[in-house]
Amino acid sequence: MLKTFKIGGVHPPENKWTADGKIEVLPVPEEVVIPLGQHIGAPATPVVQKGDHVKAGQLIGEAAGFVSAAVHSSVSGTVTAVEERPDAGGIPRPVVVIKVEGDEWMEGINRSERAEHNITASKEEILKAIGAAGIVGMGGAAFPTRVKLSPPPGNTAELLIINGVECEPYLTADHRIMLERAEDIVVGTMILMKALGVKKAVIGIENNKPDAIGKLQGIATKVLGVEICPLKVKYPQGGEKQLIKAVTGKTVPSCGLPIAVGAVVQNVGTALAVYEAVMKRKPLVERIVTVTGTSVKKPGNFLCRIGTPISRLIEAAGGLPADSAKVICGGPMMGRAMANLDAPVTKGTSGILILSEKEALRKPESNCIRCSKCVSVCPMGLEPYLLMDLSRFQLPERLETEKVMDCIECGSCSFTCPSHRPLLDYIRLGKGRTGVMIRNRKK
Amino acid sequence: MNTILITIVSLCAIGIVSAVILYIVAQKFNVEEDPRIDTVEGLLPGANCGGCGYPGCRGLAEAIVKANDMEGLLCPVGGTAGMQKIAAALGREVSEAAPKIAVVRCNGSCDNRPRINRYDGAPSCAVEHALYAGETACIYGCLGCGDCVEACVFDAIHMDETTGLPVVNDKCVACGACVKACPRSIIELRNRGPKERRIFVACVNKEKGGTARKACSVACIGCSKCAKACTFEAISIENNLAYIDFTKCRLCRKCVGVCPTGAIQEINFPARKITPEIQETENTPAVAAEAKETVKPAALTAETAVTGTLVPTAVTVVKEVVVTEEVVTVEEEIVTVEEEIVTVEDVSAGEKAEEPEMTEEREVVEETIPEEEKKEVPRKVDLATDEEIDFKI
Numbered sequence: 133m134l135k136t137f138k139i140g141g142v143h144p145p146e147n148k149w150t151a152d153g154k155i156e157v158l159p160v161p162e163e164v165v166i167p168l169g170q171h172i173g174a175p176a177t178p179v180v181q182k183g184d185h186v187k188a189g190q191l192i193g194e195a196a197g198f199v200s201a202a203v204h205s206s207v208s209g210t211v212t213a214v215e216e217r218p219d220a221g222g223i224p225r226p227v228v229v230i231k232v233e234g235d236e237w238m239e240g241i242n243r244s245e246r247a248e249h250n251i252t253a254s255k256e257e258i259l260k261a262i263g264a265a266g267i268v269g270m271g272g273a274a275f276p277t278r279v280k281l282s283p284p285p286g287n288t289a290e291l292l293i294i295n296g297v298e299c300e301p302y303l304t305a306d307h308r309i310m311l312e313r314a315e316d317i318v319v320g321t322m323i324l325m326k327a328l329g330v331k332k333a334v335i336g337i338e339n340n341k342p343d344a345i346g347k348l349q350g351i352a353t354k355v356l357g358v359e360i361c362p363l364k365v366k367y368p369q370g371g372e373k374q375l376i377k378a379v380t381g382k383t384v385p386s387c388g389l390p391i392a393v394g395a396v397v398q399n400v401g402t403a404l405a406v407y408e409a410v411m412k413r414k415p416l417v418e419r420i421v422t423v424t425g426t427s428v429k430k431p432g433n434f435l436c437r438i439g440t441p442i443s444r445l446i447e448a449a450g451g452l453p454a455d456s457a458k459v460i461c462g463g464p465m466m467g468r469a470m471a472n473l474d475a476p477v478t479k480g481t482s483g484i485l486i487l488s489e490k491e492a493l494r495k496p497e498s499n500c501i502r503c504s505k506c507v508s509v510c511p512m513g514l515e516p517y518l519l520m521d522l523s524r525f526q527l528p529e530r531l532e533t534e535k536v537m538d539c540i541e542c543g544s545c546s547f548t549c550p551s552h553r554p555l556l557d558y559i560r561l562g563k564g565r566t567g568v569m570i571r572n573r574k575k
Numbered sequence: 576m577n578t579i580l581i582t583i584v585s586l587c588a589i590g591i592v593s594a595v596i597l598y599i600v601a602q603k604f605n606v607e608e609d610p611r612i613d614t615v616e617g618l619l620p621g622a623n624c625g626g627c628g629y630p631g632c633r634g635l636a637e638a639i640v641k642a643n644d645m646e647g648l649l650c651p652v653g654g655t656a657g658m659q660k661i662a663a664a665l666g667r668e669v670s671e672a673a674p675k676i677a678v679v680r681c682n683g684s685c686d687n688r689p690r691i692n693r694y695d696g697a698p699s700c701a702v703e704h705a706l707y708a709g710e711t712a713c714i715y716g717c718l719g720c721g722d723c724v725e726a727c728v729f730d731a732i733h734m735d736e737t738t739g740l741p742v743v744n745d746k747c748v749a750c751g752a753c754v755k756a757c758p759r760s761i762i763e764l765r766n767r768g769p770k771e772r773r774i775f776v777a778c779v780n781k782e783k784g785g786t787a788r789k790a791c792s793v794a795c796i797g798c799s800k801c802a803k804a805c806t807f808e809a810i811s812i813e814n815n816l817a818y819i820d821f822t823k824c825r826l827c828r829k830c831v832g833v834c835p836t837g838a839i840q841e842i843n844f845p846a847r848k849i850t851p852e853i854q855e856t857e858n859t860p861a862v863a864a865e866a867k868e869t870v871k872p873a874a875l876t877a878e879t880a881v882t883g884t885l886v887p888t889a890v891t892v893v894k895e896v897v898v899t900e901e902v903v904t905v906e907e908e909i910v911t912v913e914e915e916i917v918t919v920e921d922v923s924a925g926e927k928a929e930e931p932e933m934t935e936e937r938e939v940v941e942e943t944i945p946e947e948e949k950k951e952v953p954r955k956v957d958l959a960t961d962e963e964i965d966f967k968i
Contacts, residue, residue, distance in 0.1 A: 222692075222708025471692045471707050494695050524699075554697035561702050 134339055136364035137377040140511035142544045144367055144465065146340060150304045150424050153432040155312055158448055160232055164207050164439030165217055166192065168226045170478040171268040172275045173199035175226055184211045188437075189238035189415050192228050195263070201276040201479075202266035203228075206417035206437035208236035220442070220461045220475035221468065227476075230439070241414045247315055248411040251323055258327040258410055265409030266479075267416050270401030271295060271306075271370065272462055274480035277402055281327050283391045290394035292333040293379055294321050294403055296348070297363065297370040299338060300463025303483040305420040306400050308433045310337070310344035317400050318351045320407030321358055328396055334379050335400070336361045338369060367465065368542035372397045374511050386538050401482075421445060421477055425486030427453035436477055443473045445484055458492035460485040465543045495552040506545035506555055512538045516545035516555045523562025528569045531562045537570070539563055611640045611665065618661050619650055624728055626651040626750025645669045651749040652729075675749035675764045677732065681717040682777040682840065684738035688713055688791040704758035712790035715780045717741070717761055726756035766821045770843060774819060774826055776801075777840040781814040788836065795838040801830035 169175030176193030180186060186205040193203035209232040216224035237243060253261065263278040283289055294317070298306040310317060321333050335352070337345050339362050352358045363369055363378050373384045375397055382393040390397055398406075401419065408414040417438055424431040429450025436445060442461070446452050452459075452473075460467040461475075464485055506516035514535055522530045536559065545555040615636040623631040627650050629638055639648050645662050649655075654674060662669040688711045694703055700722040708714040719739045723732050731746035732753055741753075741762075754762045761779055776795050780787040784796030797815030809823035810830060819830070819839070831839045 218708065221706065222712070223714060468706065497697075554702070557697035557702045557706075558699070561699070561705055564705060 134362055134364040135378050136366050137369060137374040137511060139513050140509045140544060141366040141368065141374075142509050142547055143365070144301050144547060146365075147302050147424075148304050148307070148340070149302075150422050150431045150433055151307055151341075153304070153308070155308050155420055155433045155435050156448070158434045158436040158440065158445065160207055160235060160437055161440050161444050162232055163212075163441075164205075164230050164232065164437060165441065165474075165476040166203060166206065166228045166230065166439040167219065167476060167478055168193045168203055168228065170203065170274060170438070170480065171201040172273065173197065173201070173279075176200060176203045176266075178214050178226070178228055180205075180211050180214065180228060182211055182213055185209070186211060186230060187236045187238045189241050189417055191415075195266070195276075199276060199279055201268050201278075202264060202415070204266055204415040204417050205230055206439050207232045209233040218472045218475065220470040220472055222471040242412040243414070247319070249315075249319055251319070251326060251410070253323075253326075253410055255327055255329065258323055258406075261410045261413075262327070262406055265405070265415040267402060267405045267409055268479050269399055270405060270419065270479065270482070271399035272466065272480050272482050274478070277398065277406070280396060280398070281324070283328075283396070284389075287389075287391040288394065289328045289330050289391060289396045290332070291380065291396070292321065292325050292328055292330050293375055293395055293397045294324075294333060294335040294400055295370055295372075295375055295397055296335050296337040296341075296344065296400040297375060298341070299365075299367045299370040300465055300467075300483070301367075302424050302485050303422045303463050304424075305422045305433055305482050307341050307344055309404055309420055310341070310400055311347055313404055314344075314347045314351055316407045317403045318348065318355055318358060319411065320403030320405075322355065323406050323410050324396075324398055324403060325357065330396075332357050332359070334359045334361045336363055336369075336375050336379050338363050338365045340365050368511055368540065368544065371511065371540045371542060373540065386535055416479055419477070419479060419481065421481055422483035423449040423486075424483065425453065425456075425488075426491065427455050427488055428486050429453070438479060439476045441474045441476055442470070442481075442484055445477065446473065446486070449484075453486060453488070455488040456486050457489040458487045460487065465547065466541065494554070497553050498551045500553060501551055503550060505548045505550065509544040509548045511542060511544060512540060514539060516559060517553075519562060520553065520555045520558040523558040523565070526565070528562070528566040531566045532570065536563050536566050609640050612636050614664055615639050615661055618653075618657065618664060620652045620657065622652050622728070622750075624652060624748075624750040624752060626748065626752065628751075639665070651675065651751070654748075673766045676747045676767045676773075677743045677749060677751075677753055677762050678765045678773065678775050679717070679741050679743060679762055680775060680777050680779050681740060681761045682793045682838070683711065683713055683716040683791045684740055686738075687793045688716060694718075700756075701758045713780055713782075713787070713794065715759060715761075715782075716778075716791065718759065722756045722758070723753035723762060726752040728752065768821070768826065768843075772826055772844055773821075773842045774824060774828065774831060775821070775840060776817045776819055776838055778838045779816065781816050783815050787815065793837050796836055798835060800833045800835065801839060804829045804833045 168178060174196040177196045178193050180192045186192060187208045188205060190205045191202055192205045195202045207230055209230045211228060212231045213229040215227065215229070217227045217229070219225045259278060259281060262281065267277040268274040269277060269280070296306055296310055298304070321335065325331070325333050335348055335358065337348070337360065345360055345362050349360045352360050361379050368374055369378060372390055376382060376384055376390055376393060376395045380393070380395060382395070384390055384393055405416050409416070418435055419438065420433055420435050422433050423445050431449055434445055434448055446459070459470045459473060461470050461481060461484060462468060463483055467483070467485060500517055510516055519531060519534055519536050519539070522534060539559055541556060541560055543556045546553070549555055612633070616633050619632040619636060621632050625631065627635045627648070629635040635648065635650060639645070639661060642648060645658060645667055650657055655669070658669045690710045691712055692710055694710050696702055696706060698720050700718040700720040703709060703718050703720055709716070709718050717740050719734070721734050721741065723741050724734055729746050729748055729750070731748070732741050732743050734740070735742045749764050751764055754764060759779065765773060765775060767773070778793070778795035780791065780794045782790070784798060787794035787796050795817050797812055797817065799812045799817070801817050802810040802812050806827070806829070807823050807825050809820045809825070811818050811820065828841055828844065831841050
């Protein structure tokens with residue numbers, strides 16, 4: 133019997149068509165637009181000006197505060213602007229625009245293919261290197277990794293969980309790196325174990341990726357303390373709290389952090405980035421993005437520089453199909469529809485999904501029939517129908533008592549609702565308002 | 576017999592003990608309340624709209640009784656008349672507060688602001704605003720999902736089907752519910768103004784001129800022409816956006832004429848007088864193509880007749896005047912006809928022959944247009960014509 137989390141969960145069609153597609157390296161574009169706020173927290177402070185010449189891997193934005201991350205140039209060239217440009221949602225955000233000239237990298241970055249296995253760096257050096265490389269959670273939330281590796285006082289980590297679940301349908305970026313960079317991921321895991329001072333790490337992978345499980349198991353048997361844990365396929369197993377529940381059986385308390393049960397969760401992509409930062413001195417300047425969709429001519433997984441326009445990725449995948457209605461940044465469950473296709477790839481872009489009119493458009497909303505399907509699928513044990521109504525009537529106090537802040541915004545409720553009610557849209561709104569209320573109260 | 580006695584005595588004893596306890600508790604937890612609060616609450620309309628800024632009518636009643644004077648306390652539903660009654664009951668004096676109305680500061684209709692994408696999420700402005708920039712390139716403008724309409728308990732704001740923008744009607748009591756509901760802070764409470772006449776910048780776009788204009792043809796581009804034209808220092812420019820201070824504005828309409836994009840709206844003003852020469856230029860095909868709204872031929876003749884007879888002297892004065900864009904509505908023409916009809920008789924007896932026909936036109940048009948349907952339409956008139964208008968405020 134395979135492990136999984138207990139309450140809730142759904143089974144959306146997997147549609148992982150790009151699982152066999154090898155990672156293709158996308159050519160460097162003529163111009164990159166690197167957002168200064170690619171992570172959760174304060175946007176980085178720019179340290180370059182218009183006209184400056186930068187090399188790939190050079191620092192262009194310093195972390196502004198504790199919860200923030202450094203931003204590096206992903207190409208070599210001249211800075212043409214430090215301004216505001218619309219992001220994927222059309223909202224202007226501070227960016228650094230770089231015109232590409234050649235491909236010159238910073239000195240000290242090891243770009244050889246040769247694997248490095250000897251971890252010589254100390255705990256402090258590792259944390260410093262992770263911070264300096266601007267590494268953030270690569271699963272999509274983009275939370276600064278350095279912050280996650282510094283547990284608050286009074287808490288000690290006992291277990292590191294590496295998230296190789298990739299429960300979002302369509303996406304295969306993590307699957308591909310687990311196949312093609314398995315060794316590096318295991319070394320990255322060992323580095324993270326050292327940084328946290330834990331003796332045990334578990335790599336959780338859903339059972340729909342038997343090749344990745346086999347490959348990593350082969351390597352992990354040689355390493356002390358690293359285990360592979362195959363998991364039953366169920367969405368949203370990739371959620372931090374769900375993964376902890378599935379692997380350890382422990383429940384993270386309401387509004388608590390995973391460290392409360394002694395666990396730290398990191399994505400496989402993050403483990404790979406940590407490996408490159410610590411062993412090869414390479415900052416986070418590129419990532420793997422899945423481009424897929426029913427009508428996409430050449431769906432695949434692309435290794436691209438951060439700041440590459442998403443339209444370039446779509447071109448590489450055979451161009452925008454004629455029947456496209458919606459382009460989603462991220463997976464179909466948690467991703468967001470894009471309003472601007474020239475928006476750049478950021479550290480948290482895991483996939484680009486192109487949907488046709490038939491697949492994309494929402495069905496008309498009808499009344500709640502009190503079937504309680506949303507309640508039974510909620511992985512956090514909440515009551516989505518109630519939260520939606522409370523959010524509509526703007527009752528943040530009630531929302532707080534109904535634990536809206538525990539919502540992980542997985543979208544299982546909206547997915548399962550037979551009346552096609554936009555449950556998550558309203559819950560997200562109410563969550564935002566409740567968050568503001570709580571922050572104001574603390575002041 | 577003994578049993579009955581015991582029962583009665585014990586019941587009485589329990590009654591007395593309970594009464595004593597209740598008395599002590601009532602004394603201990605007694606809440607002193609000013610009896611005037613109930614009186615004031617009775618005088619308030621009881622809509623509990625929260626427009627005064629207090630939680631319901633009782634909240635306002637408590638605040639009024641607690642305060643020493645009526646300064647800053649106003650029930651927008653009851654208005655000044657209601658406040659006067661309350662002040663009289665409390666033996667106070669009340670200062671006249673200018674009645675206000677909600678004003679929608681966005682004119683980005685489908686024609687003015689092209690859609691660049693389609694939103695199919697939850698039909699709520701708040702949700703759409705939290706998700707992304709919106710269906711158009713303007714990240715400040717109206718989202719058109721109608722959160723303001725839903726918030727209004729007075730049936731005073733409705734979505735216009737053709738423009739996709741909310742329209743405020745006379746039922747508005749300025750409670751401010753729509754102001755709070757709008758996630759983009761487009762709606763503002765402004766003075767109703769004399770004769771319901773108002774001038775305001777119908778735009779909240781803080782982008783630089785080029786970007787704003789690209790997103791919407793009637794956006795404020797922050798050119799500050801209006802601020803320079805204003806003789807009362809009522810217009811300020813901040814973040815590439817003009818704002819007219821309604822406490823300083825004297826409704827001279829100079830700013831309306833100089834605005835290159837037509838972002839400044841004037842409401843309930845009579846139509847500007849148009850000379851026959853201007854009328855001719857307007858009839859030329861080139862200008863007619865530019866005009867945003869087609870003018871009804873019948874009404875046009877009526878106005879031509881009036882203006883033609885009215886201002887013969889002005890013709891020589893304003894020869895250089897060229898009207899580039901002229902938007903005329905049927906409703907405004909009615910106003911013109913009504914106001915000027917007396918003078919027609921005075922000025923020229925020779926042209927009286929046209930008058931009965933004209934009056935007929937007016938009556939017909941007036942009957943067909945109900946009060947609610949009278950729309951507020953932006954007008955763009957060259958500044959030079961402005962000098963010719965003599966209206967009273």
